[in-house]
Amino acid sequence: MEQRELQFLVEKISVEFFGRPFKHTAVFNPRLRSTGGRYLLGTHNIEINKKYLEQLGETELIGIIKHELCHYHLHLEGKGYQHKDQDFKLLLKRVGAPRFCNQLPERKAKRKVARILLYQCTDCQQTYQRKRSINTSRYVCGKCRGRLKKIKEIEL
Template sequence: MTDNQLQQLVEELSQHYFQLPFLHRAYFNSRLKTTGGRYLLNTHDIEINKKLYDHFGIDELKGIILHELCHYHLHIRGMGYKHRDRDFRELLKKVGAPRFCSTIEETQISNRKKVLHTYQCVRCSQLYIRKRKMDVRKYRCSKCGGEITYLRSE
């Protein structure tokens, strides 16, 4: 599916479910990792995660679009468009849009296999485990103020 086809689908779903036009842009964003879609408040555009469409198909895509259109139409009308707002939850039920999208199992597994970096204080042997590498010349031990050295990555 191309961005133009997605735009057309969003416009059709908006007209069918909300009886209101969608007057902004809808497009795929390949950088989205943990979300099915995103409604942008400043531009009123809708971004969709292409991987979820490729993995789950058109039905999941329609659910994501309906969810984002709920944000869109409520925000345009000045009503409660956030997930915790009553207006939003009621509109989700009315149009049958999901509150959350499905997750791709591969993404969850790859997110769990993050490399961890282990550091240790030279003076008191305090261990520090970090997701990101850090410059040991800039930091000191939080317990004793000693020098920190890099041990290993796991």
């Protein structure tokens, strides 16, 4: 899909679902990383992340366009256009737009694996759960000041 096809699609969705024309510009922005699209308050333009079309398909792209058009039309009407506003939530529901876009498969793969480290005092057997590792030669048990040892690492 090219820029002019995107522009045509946005204009078509705007008239079909919102009953109002989209009079500004819709473009693919290759610099977008963590979002499917964005509505620019200053210029009223819409930017779309092309990776969502390539990796998740046209239905996801249409959902993102509907979402951004909700921001667009509400902002131009002077109503609440932010995610927290009731006007925005109601319009999303009315047109069937998602509140948040799905995560890209490539970003899911890069996500760090969560882990929990378990430490135990050698004297009083008190256990401690930590997300980050600790230096057992420097830190001691807070209950009895005994030595700590790492007993288990759990990956979630």
